[in-house]
Amino acid sequence: MYLVSTMVFPSMFFWFFAVPSIQDLPGAKLLTGSFCAFAVLGVVFFQLAVQTAHERGLAWSRYLRCLPLNPFEIVWSRLLASVVLAVAAVFAVLGTALLTTPLHWQDVEVLRLLGALLLASLPFVLWGLIIGYLVSSKAAVPVANLVYLPLSFAGGLWMPKHILPKMIQDLAPVMPTRMLGEVAWAVVLQHEMPQESVVGLTVTAAVGAFIFVCISRRESSRRG
Protein backbone atom coordinates (compact mmCIF):
# COMPACT_ATOMS: atom_id res chain seq x y z
CA MET A 1 0.00 0.00 0.00
CA TYR A 2 2.77 2.46 0.82
CA LEU A 3 5.30 1.10 -1.62
CA VAL A 4 5.52 4.29 -3.68
CA SER A 5 6.02 6.60 -0.72
CA THR A 6 8.53 4.40 1.09
CA MET A 7 10.53 3.68 -2.10
CA VAL A 8 10.40 7.09 -3.73
CA PHE A 9 10.34 9.68 -0.94
CA PRO A 10 13.80 9.02 0.54
CA SER A 11 15.36 9.26 -2.93
CA MET A 12 13.33 12.40 -3.64
CA PHE A 13 14.31 13.97 -0.35
CA PHE A 14 17.94 13.07 -1.05
CA TRP A 15 17.69 14.83 -4.39
CA PHE A 16 16.02 17.94 -2.93
CA PHE A 17 17.89 18.32 0.35
CA ALA A 18 21.17 16.50 0.02
CA VAL A 19 22.40 16.82 -3.53
CA PRO A 20 22.58 20.68 -3.53
CA SER A 21 24.85 20.63 -0.48
CA ILE A 22 27.18 17.82 -1.57
CA GLN A 23 30.50 19.10 -2.86
CA ASP A 24 32.89 16.25 -2.31
CA LEU A 25 33.10 12.52 -1.76
CA PRO A 26 33.04 12.58 2.08
CA GLY A 27 29.94 14.77 1.94
CA ALA A 28 28.34 12.38 -0.53
CA LYS A 29 29.12 9.40 1.71
CA LEU A 30 27.79 11.17 4.80
CA LEU A 31 24.48 12.21 3.31
CA THR A 32 24.04 8.93 1.43
CA GLY A 33 24.43 7.15 4.77
CA SER A 34 21.91 9.53 6.37
CA PHE A 35 19.31 9.04 3.72
CA CYS A 36 19.77 5.30 3.67
CA ALA A 37 18.99 5.44 7.40
CA PHE A 38 16.00 7.66 6.65
CA ALA A 39 14.80 5.16 4.02
CA VAL A 40 14.94 2.29 6.53
CA LEU A 41 13.02 4.42 9.05
CA GLY A 42 10.29 5.11 6.51
CA VAL A 43 9.85 1.43 5.74
CA VAL A 44 9.73 0.55 9.43
CA PHE A 45 7.11 3.16 10.27
CA PHE A 46 4.89 2.55 7.28
CA GLN A 47 5.16 -1.20 7.01
CA LEU A 48 4.92 -1.85 10.70
CA ALA A 49 3.06 1.07 12.27
CA VAL A 50 0.61 1.86 9.51
CA GLN A 51 0.17 -1.66 8.18
CA THR A 52 -0.32 -3.07 11.69
CA ALA A 53 -2.92 -0.44 12.55
CA HIS A 54 -4.69 -1.04 9.23
CA GLU A 55 -4.71 -4.83 9.51
CA ARG A 56 -5.92 -4.86 13.12
CA GLY A 57 -9.30 -3.60 11.95
CA LEU A 58 -9.71 -6.10 9.13
CA ALA A 59 -11.95 -9.16 9.28
CA TRP A 60 -9.04 -11.06 7.71
CA SER A 61 -6.91 -10.46 10.81
CA ARG A 62 -9.68 -11.82 13.03
CA TYR A 63 -9.88 -14.85 10.74
CA LEU A 64 -6.12 -15.42 11.04
CA ARG A 65 -6.56 -15.56 14.83
CA CYS A 66 -8.89 -18.54 14.33
CA LEU A 67 -6.26 -20.54 12.43
CA PRO A 68 -3.61 -22.80 14.00
CA LEU A 69 -0.94 -20.21 13.26
CA ASN A 70 1.82 -19.23 15.63
CA PRO A 71 1.25 -15.47 16.21
CA PHE A 72 4.98 -14.92 15.76
CA GLU A 73 4.62 -16.24 12.21
CA ILE A 74 2.41 -13.28 11.40
CA VAL A 75 4.79 -10.76 12.98
CA TRP A 76 7.78 -12.52 11.43
CA SER A 77 6.27 -12.41 7.94
CA ARG A 78 5.62 -8.71 8.37
CA LEU A 79 9.21 -8.16 9.49
CA LEU A 80 10.52 -10.13 6.54
CA ALA A 81 8.49 -8.02 4.14
CA SER A 82 9.89 -4.92 5.85
CA VAL A 83 13.45 -6.17 5.40
CA VAL A 84 12.88 -6.69 1.68
CA LEU A 85 11.37 -3.23 1.29
CA ALA A 86 14.08 -1.64 3.42
CA VAL A 87 16.76 -3.16 1.21
CA ALA A 88 14.95 -1.90 -1.89
CA ALA A 89 14.57 1.59 -0.40
CA VAL A 90 18.28 1.70 0.49
CA PHE A 91 19.20 0.68 -3.04
CA ALA A 92 16.93 3.41 -4.40
CA VAL A 93 18.84 6.02 -2.38
CA LEU A 94 22.16 4.51 -3.38
CA GLY A 95 21.14 4.56 -7.01
CA THR A 96 20.16 8.22 -6.78
CA ALA A 97 23.44 9.03 -5.04
CA LEU A 98 25.46 7.20 -7.70
CA LEU A 99 23.73 9.18 -10.43
CA THR A 100 23.87 12.64 -8.84
CA THR A 101 26.95 12.80 -6.59
CA PRO A 102 30.65 11.97 -6.74
CA LEU A 103 29.89 8.60 -5.05
CA HIS A 104 30.95 5.35 -6.76
CA TRP A 105 29.92 1.73 -5.99
CA GLN A 106 33.34 0.86 -4.64
CA ASP A 107 33.10 3.77 -2.17
CA VAL A 108 30.33 2.09 -0.16
CA GLU A 109 30.42 -1.28 1.59
CA VAL A 110 26.81 -1.98 0.67
CA LEU A 111 26.35 -5.25 2.55
CA ARG A 112 27.94 -3.89 5.72
CA LEU A 113 25.76 -0.76 5.50
CA LEU A 114 22.60 -2.81 5.00
CA GLY A 115 23.45 -5.15 7.86
CA ALA A 116 24.27 -2.29 10.23
CA LEU A 117 21.13 -0.35 9.36
CA LEU A 118 18.82 -3.36 9.66
CA LEU A 119 20.25 -4.25 13.06
CA ALA A 120 20.23 -0.67 14.29
CA SER A 121 16.61 -0.20 13.16
CA LEU A 122 15.36 -2.80 15.67
CA PRO A 123 14.32 -0.15 18.23
CA PHE A 124 12.26 1.58 15.56
CA VAL A 125 10.68 -1.75 14.59
CA LEU A 126 9.41 -2.05 18.15
CA TRP A 127 8.21 1.55 18.28
CA GLY A 128 6.55 1.10 14.91
CA LEU A 129 4.62 -1.88 16.24
CA ILE A 130 3.71 0.11 19.36
CA ILE A 131 2.23 2.87 17.21
CA GLY A 132 0.41 0.25 15.13
CA TYR A 133 -1.25 -1.16 18.22
CA LEU A 134 -2.05 2.19 19.82
CA VAL A 135 -3.65 4.14 16.97
CA SER A 136 -6.58 3.50 14.70
CA SER A 137 -6.08 2.76 11.02
CA LYS A 138 -7.28 6.27 10.12
CA ALA A 139 -4.83 7.96 12.46
CA ALA A 140 -1.89 5.70 11.63
CA VAL A 141 -0.61 7.53 8.55
CA PRO A 142 -0.65 11.04 10.07
CA VAL A 143 0.79 9.77 13.35
CA ALA A 144 3.54 7.84 11.55
CA ASN A 145 4.41 10.94 9.55
CA LEU A 146 4.32 13.14 12.66
CA VAL A 147 6.73 10.79 14.39
CA TYR A 148 9.25 9.77 11.78
CA LEU A 149 9.62 13.01 9.81
CA PRO A 150 10.39 15.28 12.80
CA LEU A 151 12.55 12.56 14.36
CA SER A 152 14.54 12.27 11.15
CA PHE A 153 14.98 16.02 10.91
CA ALA A 154 15.83 16.38 14.60
CA GLY A 155 18.33 13.57 14.28
CA GLY A 156 20.14 15.53 11.61
CA LEU A 157 19.58 12.92 8.92
CA TRP A 158 18.67 15.36 6.17
CA MET A 159 21.29 18.05 6.50
CA PRO A 160 24.82 18.39 7.81
CA LYS A 161 24.79 19.12 11.53
CA HIS A 162 26.40 22.51 11.31
CA ILE A 163 23.55 24.07 9.29
CA LEU A 164 20.81 22.84 11.61
CA PRO A 165 19.25 25.28 14.12
CA LYS A 166 21.17 25.46 17.40
CA MET A 167 18.33 23.89 19.36
CA ILE A 168 18.27 20.90 17.03
CA GLN A 169 22.04 20.59 17.23
CA ASP A 170 21.78 20.44 21.04
CA LEU A 171 18.92 17.92 20.93
CA ALA A 172 20.32 15.70 18.21
CA PRO A 173 22.83 13.66 20.27
CA VAL A 174 20.07 12.12 22.40
CA MET A 175 17.74 11.35 19.49
CA PRO A 176 17.57 7.65 18.55
CA THR A 177 17.45 8.73 14.90
CA ARG A 178 20.75 10.48 15.42
CA MET A 179 22.18 7.28 16.84
CA LEU A 180 20.93 5.42 13.75
CA GLY A 181 22.62 8.03 11.61
CA GLU A 182 25.87 7.65 13.59
CA VAL A 183 25.84 3.91 12.85
CA ALA A 184 25.34 4.57 9.14
CA TRP A 185 28.08 7.21 9.08
CA ALA A 186 30.50 4.92 10.87
CA VAL A 187 30.06 2.37 8.10
CA VAL A 188 30.19 4.71 5.10
CA LEU A 189 33.13 6.73 6.48
CA GLN A 190 34.84 3.55 7.78
CA HIS A 191 35.11 4.93 11.30
CA GLU A 192 34.87 3.02 14.54
CA MET A 193 31.29 2.23 15.59
CA PRO A 194 30.29 4.85 18.20
CA GLN A 195 29.65 2.99 21.46
CA GLU A 196 27.31 5.67 22.85
CA SER A 197 25.04 5.22 19.87
CA VAL A 198 25.05 1.44 20.19
CA VAL A 199 24.21 1.69 23.89
CA GLY A 200 21.56 4.34 23.20
CA LEU A 201 19.88 2.21 20.54
CA THR A 202 20.00 -0.82 22.84
CA VAL A 203 18.30 1.13 25.63
CA THR A 204 15.69 2.44 23.18
CA ALA A 205 15.06 -1.12 22.03
CA ALA A 206 14.75 -2.39 25.61
CA VAL A 207 12.24 0.32 26.51
CA GLY A 208 10.33 -0.35 23.31
CA ALA A 209 10.27 -4.09 23.99
CA PHE A 210 8.91 -3.54 27.50
CA ILE A 211 6.17 -1.22 26.26
CA PHE A 212 5.34 -3.59 23.40
CA VAL A 213 4.92 -6.53 25.78
CA CYS A 214 2.63 -4.41 28.01
CA ILE A 215 0.53 -3.38 25.03
CA SER A 216 0.32 -6.97 23.73
CA ARG A 217 -0.93 -8.10 27.12
CA ARG A 218 -3.43 -5.24 27.21
CA GLU A 219 -4.68 -6.21 23.74
CA SER A 220 -5.03 -9.78 24.87
CA SER A 221 -6.98 -8.85 28.01
CA ARG A 222 -9.10 -6.34 26.08
CA ARG A 223 -10.51 -9.29 24.13
CA GLY A 224 -11.52 -10.74 27.48
Place this chain on the structure above:
Amino acid sequence: MSETRKGLPAIEFQSVSKVFGPTKAVQELSFQVNSGELVAILGPNGAGKSTTLEMLLGLQRPTSGQIRVFGEVPGSRKARSFVGVTPQDVEFPPHLQVGELLAWASAVHGRTDPSLLTESFGLRPLLGKINSSLSGGERRRLGLALAFLGNPRLVILDEPTNGLDVLGKSQLWEWMENYVDQGGTLVLTTHDLFELKRLAHRRMLMINKGRLVQDGRVQDLMQKCAFKRISFQTQESVFWPANVRFEKHGDLHLGWTHEPEKILHQFWQQNLSLTDLQVEPGRLEDVFEFLQGRAD
Protein backbone atom coordinates in the same frame (compact mmCIF):
# COMPACT_ATOMS: atom_id res chain seq x y z
CA MET B 1 -5.53 -34.86 10.92
CA SER B 2 -6.29 -32.94 14.14
CA GLU B 3 -6.15 -35.05 17.27
CA THR B 4 -8.98 -34.88 19.78
CA ARG B 5 -9.56 -36.32 23.18
CA LYS B 6 -12.10 -39.11 22.97
CA GLY B 7 -15.15 -38.80 25.17
CA LEU B 8 -14.92 -35.05 25.62
CA PRO B 9 -17.83 -32.97 24.36
CA ALA B 10 -17.04 -30.88 21.32
CA ILE B 11 -18.33 -27.72 22.96
CA GLU B 12 -19.09 -26.89 26.58
CA PHE B 13 -20.54 -23.61 27.77
CA GLN B 14 -20.92 -23.40 31.55
CA SER B 15 -22.79 -20.35 32.89
CA VAL B 16 -21.11 -18.09 30.37
CA SER B 17 -21.81 -14.38 30.47
CA LYS B 18 -20.34 -11.56 28.46
CA VAL B 19 -20.77 -7.93 29.37
CA PHE B 20 -19.73 -4.91 27.33
CA GLY B 21 -20.03 -1.92 29.64
CA PRO B 22 -23.74 -1.66 30.51
CA THR B 23 -24.75 -4.19 27.86
CA LYS B 24 -25.20 -7.84 28.75
CA ALA B 25 -24.56 -9.50 25.40
CA VAL B 26 -24.72 -13.04 26.81
CA GLN B 27 -26.26 -14.08 30.13
CA GLU B 28 -25.63 -17.36 31.92
CA LEU B 29 -25.42 -19.42 28.77
CA SER B 30 -25.02 -23.14 29.40
CA PHE B 31 -25.13 -25.92 26.85
CA GLN B 32 -23.11 -28.82 25.54
CA VAL B 33 -22.59 -30.05 22.00
CA ASN B 34 -21.35 -33.59 21.56
CA SER B 35 -19.17 -34.92 18.77
CA GLY B 36 -21.12 -35.79 15.67
CA GLU B 37 -23.90 -33.27 16.22
CA LEU B 38 -25.16 -30.66 13.78
CA VAL B 39 -26.49 -27.73 15.76
CA ALA B 40 -28.16 -24.59 14.46
CA ILE B 41 -27.93 -21.46 16.59
CA LEU B 42 -30.85 -19.16 15.98
CA GLY B 43 -31.69 -15.73 17.14
CA PRO B 44 -32.79 -12.33 15.92
CA ASN B 45 -30.27 -9.57 15.25
CA GLY B 46 -28.61 -8.51 18.48
CA ALA B 47 -29.54 -11.75 20.26
CA GLY B 48 -25.95 -12.60 21.17
CA LYS B 49 -25.23 -15.20 18.46
CA SER B 50 -22.14 -13.43 17.14
CA THR B 51 -20.76 -12.85 20.64
CA THR B 52 -21.34 -16.52 21.42
CA LEU B 53 -19.44 -17.56 18.30
CA GLU B 54 -16.61 -15.12 19.02
CA MET B 55 -16.19 -16.59 22.49
CA LEU B 56 -16.29 -20.08 21.01
CA LEU B 57 -13.48 -19.12 18.64
CA GLY B 58 -11.44 -17.42 21.35
CA LEU B 59 -11.80 -13.99 19.78
CA GLN B 60 -13.50 -12.77 22.97
CA ARG B 61 -13.13 -14.07 26.51
CA PRO B 62 -16.24 -14.54 28.66
CA THR B 63 -16.78 -12.13 31.52
CA SER B 64 -17.69 -15.12 33.64
CA GLY B 65 -18.21 -18.84 33.17
CA GLN B 66 -16.19 -21.37 31.27
CA ILE B 67 -15.99 -22.52 27.69
CA ARG B 68 -14.16 -25.58 26.40
CA VAL B 69 -13.65 -26.96 22.90
CA PHE B 70 -12.75 -30.65 23.11
CA GLY B 71 -11.49 -29.87 26.58
CA GLU B 72 -9.26 -27.00 25.46
CA VAL B 73 -9.58 -23.28 26.06
CA PRO B 74 -10.98 -21.58 22.94
CA GLY B 75 -8.31 -19.68 21.05
CA SER B 76 -5.46 -21.89 22.28
CA ARG B 77 -3.27 -23.36 19.55
CA LYS B 78 -4.65 -26.82 20.24
CA ALA B 79 -8.27 -25.67 20.10
CA ARG B 80 -7.60 -23.82 16.85
CA SER B 81 -6.19 -26.99 15.33
CA PHE B 82 -9.55 -28.72 15.97
CA VAL B 83 -11.72 -25.99 14.50
CA GLY B 84 -12.57 -24.81 10.99
CA VAL B 85 -14.49 -21.59 10.57
CA THR B 86 -16.19 -19.47 7.93
CA PRO B 87 -16.94 -16.03 9.34
CA GLN B 88 -19.82 -14.16 7.83
CA ASP B 89 -17.93 -11.22 6.44
CA VAL B 90 -14.30 -12.14 5.86
CA GLU B 91 -12.50 -10.36 3.02
CA PHE B 92 -9.66 -12.39 1.61
CA PRO B 93 -6.37 -10.73 0.59
CA PRO B 94 -7.47 -8.99 -2.59
CA HIS B 95 -4.36 -9.59 -4.69
CA LEU B 96 -4.05 -13.31 -4.04
CA GLN B 97 -5.49 -15.84 -6.46
CA VAL B 98 -7.94 -18.42 -5.21
CA GLY B 99 -5.42 -21.19 -5.92
CA GLU B 100 -2.71 -19.34 -4.00
CA LEU B 101 -4.99 -18.84 -1.01
CA LEU B 102 -5.94 -22.53 -0.99
CA ALA B 103 -2.28 -23.54 -1.23
CA TRP B 104 -1.37 -21.26 1.67
CA ALA B 105 -4.29 -22.51 3.79
CA SER B 106 -3.29 -26.12 2.99
CA ALA B 107 0.20 -25.39 4.31
CA VAL B 108 -1.26 -23.86 7.49
CA HIS B 109 -3.26 -27.04 8.04
CA GLY B 110 -0.24 -29.30 7.61
CA ARG B 111 0.00 -29.74 3.83
CA THR B 112 -3.57 -30.99 3.41
CA ASP B 113 -4.63 -31.75 -0.16
CA PRO B 114 -7.36 -29.26 -1.13
CA SER B 115 -8.37 -30.93 -4.41
CA LEU B 116 -11.49 -32.69 -3.05
CA LEU B 117 -12.77 -29.45 -1.54
CA THR B 118 -11.86 -27.58 -4.72
CA GLU B 119 -14.10 -29.93 -6.72
CA SER B 120 -16.89 -30.18 -4.16
CA PHE B 121 -17.27 -26.41 -3.78
CA GLY B 122 -16.93 -25.68 -7.50
CA LEU B 123 -13.67 -23.78 -7.10
CA ARG B 124 -11.69 -25.34 -9.95
CA PRO B 125 -12.80 -22.73 -12.53
CA LEU B 126 -11.87 -19.99 -10.04
CA LEU B 127 -8.34 -21.06 -9.15
CA GLY B 128 -6.72 -18.46 -11.38
CA LYS B 129 -9.02 -15.60 -10.35
CA ILE B 130 -7.84 -13.01 -7.88
CA ASN B 131 -9.94 -12.68 -4.76
CA SER B 132 -11.02 -9.11 -5.41
CA SER B 133 -12.75 -10.22 -8.62
CA LEU B 134 -14.88 -12.91 -6.97
CA SER B 135 -18.64 -12.50 -6.70
CA GLY B 136 -20.32 -12.73 -3.29
CA GLY B 137 -21.38 -16.32 -3.90
CA GLU B 138 -17.89 -17.32 -5.09
CA ARG B 139 -16.32 -15.74 -1.99
CA ARG B 140 -18.77 -17.61 0.17
CA ARG B 141 -17.91 -20.94 -1.49
CA LEU B 142 -14.21 -20.25 -1.02
CA GLY B 143 -14.79 -19.41 2.65
CA LEU B 144 -16.73 -22.63 3.14
CA ALA B 145 -14.02 -24.72 1.49
CA LEU B 146 -11.42 -23.13 3.77
CA ALA B 147 -13.52 -24.03 6.82
CA PHE B 148 -13.42 -27.72 5.94
CA LEU B 149 -9.74 -27.73 4.95
CA GLY B 150 -7.61 -29.97 7.14
CA ASN B 151 -10.64 -32.08 8.06
CA PRO B 152 -11.27 -30.29 11.37
CA ARG B 153 -13.28 -32.05 14.06
CA LEU B 154 -15.50 -28.99 14.61
CA VAL B 155 -16.68 -26.61 11.92
CA ILE B 156 -18.35 -23.32 12.78
CA LEU B 157 -20.27 -21.56 10.02
CA ASP B 158 -21.78 -18.12 10.44
CA GLU B 159 -24.84 -17.84 8.17
CA PRO B 160 -23.21 -20.16 5.62
CA THR B 161 -25.82 -19.98 2.87
CA ASN B 162 -25.82 -16.17 2.60
CA GLY B 163 -25.01 -15.28 -0.98
CA LEU B 164 -25.40 -18.79 -2.35
CA ASP B 165 -27.87 -19.65 -5.10
CA VAL B 166 -30.41 -22.44 -4.69
CA LEU B 167 -28.06 -25.07 -6.14
CA GLY B 168 -25.20 -23.85 -3.98
CA LYS B 169 -27.34 -24.05 -0.86
CA SER B 170 -28.47 -27.53 -1.67
CA GLN B 171 -24.90 -28.69 -2.31
CA LEU B 172 -23.75 -27.13 0.94
CA TRP B 173 -26.45 -28.80 2.97
CA GLU B 174 -25.54 -32.14 1.43
CA TRP B 175 -21.86 -31.54 2.24
CA MET B 176 -22.68 -30.56 5.83
CA GLU B 177 -24.82 -33.65 6.37
CA ASN B 178 -22.10 -35.93 4.94
CA TYR B 179 -19.50 -34.25 7.13
CA VAL B 180 -21.57 -34.85 10.26
CA ASP B 181 -22.44 -38.41 9.22
CA GLN B 182 -18.70 -39.10 9.07
CA GLY B 183 -18.28 -37.99 12.66
CA GLY B 184 -17.66 -34.26 12.36
CA THR B 185 -19.36 -31.70 14.58
CA LEU B 186 -20.93 -28.68 12.97
CA VAL B 187 -22.37 -25.50 14.43
CA LEU B 188 -24.02 -22.93 12.23
CA THR B 189 -25.98 -19.76 12.77
CA THR B 190 -29.00 -18.81 10.75
CA HIS B 191 -32.19 -16.87 10.85
CA ASP B 192 -33.51 -18.30 7.62
CA LEU B 193 -36.78 -20.13 8.14
CA PHE B 194 -36.42 -22.12 4.94
CA GLU B 195 -32.95 -23.30 5.96
CA LEU B 196 -34.40 -24.50 9.21
CA LYS B 197 -36.90 -26.65 7.37
CA ARG B 198 -33.95 -28.40 5.70
CA LEU B 199 -32.44 -29.06 9.15
CA ALA B 200 -35.73 -30.04 10.78
CA HIS B 201 -34.42 -33.23 12.40
CA ARG B 202 -31.36 -31.49 13.82
CA ARG B 203 -30.80 -29.76 17.12
CA MET B 204 -31.33 -26.08 17.57
CA LEU B 205 -30.25 -23.57 20.21
CA MET B 206 -32.34 -20.44 20.23
CA ILE B 207 -30.74 -17.35 21.75
CA ASN B 208 -32.59 -14.13 22.38
CA LYS B 209 -31.44 -11.12 24.41
CA GLY B 210 -28.35 -13.05 25.42
CA ARG B 211 -30.20 -15.98 26.92
CA LEU B 212 -30.81 -19.51 25.77
CA VAL B 213 -34.57 -19.69 25.32
CA GLN B 214 -34.89 -23.01 23.52
CA ASP B 215 -32.76 -26.13 23.18
CA GLY B 216 -34.42 -28.80 21.12
CA ARG B 217 -35.18 -30.08 17.68
CA VAL B 218 -35.77 -27.71 14.83
CA GLN B 219 -38.99 -29.44 13.88
CA ASP B 220 -40.40 -28.65 17.32
CA LEU B 221 -39.68 -24.99 16.71
CA MET B 222 -41.27 -25.23 13.28
CA GLN B 223 -44.38 -26.56 14.96
CA LYS B 224 -44.47 -23.35 16.99
CA CYS B 225 -44.00 -21.38 13.77
CA ALA B 226 -46.97 -23.10 12.12
CA PHE B 227 -49.25 -20.43 13.52
CA LYS B 228 -50.70 -17.70 11.35
CA ARG B 229 -50.61 -13.96 11.93
CA ILE B 230 -53.91 -12.14 11.51
CA SER B 231 -53.95 -8.37 11.05
CA PHE B 232 -56.78 -5.97 10.31
CA GLN B 233 -58.03 -2.45 10.95
CA THR B 234 -61.20 -1.66 12.87
CA GLN B 235 -62.44 0.97 15.28
CA GLU B 236 -64.76 -1.51 16.97
CA SER B 237 -63.95 -3.46 20.12
CA VAL B 238 -62.51 -6.87 19.31
CA PHE B 239 -62.84 -9.84 21.65
CA TRP B 240 -60.13 -12.39 20.96
CA PRO B 241 -60.38 -15.92 22.35
CA ALA B 242 -58.52 -16.38 25.64
CA ASN B 243 -55.80 -18.63 24.21
CA VAL B 244 -54.79 -16.22 21.44
CA ARG B 245 -51.91 -13.79 21.77
CA PHE B 246 -52.92 -10.38 20.40
CA GLU B 247 -51.83 -6.76 20.22
CA LYS B 248 -53.62 -3.49 19.48
CA HIS B 249 -51.92 -0.44 18.00
CA GLY B 250 -54.56 2.24 17.51
CA ASP B 251 -56.99 0.78 14.96
CA LEU B 252 -54.51 -1.95 13.95
CA HIS B 253 -55.16 -5.33 15.54
CA LEU B 254 -52.70 -8.24 15.42
CA GLY B 255 -53.22 -11.80 16.57
CA TRP B 256 -51.28 -15.08 16.36
CA THR B 257 -53.10 -18.39 16.18
CA HIS B 258 -52.97 -21.91 14.76
CA GLU B 259 -56.65 -21.66 13.82
CA PRO B 260 -57.16 -18.48 11.81
CA GLU B 261 -60.33 -19.70 10.09
CA LYS B 262 -61.98 -20.35 13.45
CA ILE B 263 -61.01 -16.90 14.74
CA LEU B 264 -62.22 -15.15 11.64
CA HIS B 265 -65.50 -17.05 11.80
CA GLN B 266 -65.95 -15.79 15.37
CA PHE B 267 -65.30 -12.20 14.21
CA TRP B 268 -67.86 -12.67 11.43
CA GLN B 269 -70.37 -13.84 14.00
CA GLN B 270 -69.59 -10.71 16.04
CA ASN B 271 -70.53 -8.65 12.92
CA LEU B 272 -67.22 -6.80 13.08
CA SER B 273 -66.40 -4.43 10.27
CA LEU B 274 -62.78 -5.22 9.34
CA THR B 275 -60.61 -3.58 6.71
CA ASP B 276 -57.13 -4.48 5.38
CA LEU B 277 -57.57 -8.01 6.63
CA GLN B 278 -54.45 -10.14 6.12
CA VAL B 279 -53.57 -13.68 7.17
CA GLU B 280 -49.85 -14.44 6.89
CA PRO B 281 -47.55 -17.30 7.89
CA GLY B 282 -45.93 -16.88 11.31
CA ARG B 283 -42.48 -15.28 11.39
CA LEU B 284 -39.46 -16.48 13.31
CA GLU B 285 -39.29 -13.11 15.09
CA ASP B 286 -42.76 -13.73 16.51
CA VAL B 287 -41.58 -17.08 17.87
CA PHE B 288 -38.52 -15.43 19.41
CA GLU B 289 -40.71 -12.93 21.19
CA PHE B 290 -43.10 -15.61 22.32
CA LEU B 291 -40.31 -17.80 23.68
CA GLN B 292 -38.52 -14.85 25.25
CA GLY B 293 -41.74 -13.84 26.96
CA ARG B 294 -42.02 -17.36 28.36
CA ALA B 295 -38.36 -17.27 29.51
CA ASP B 296 -38.90 -13.94 31.27
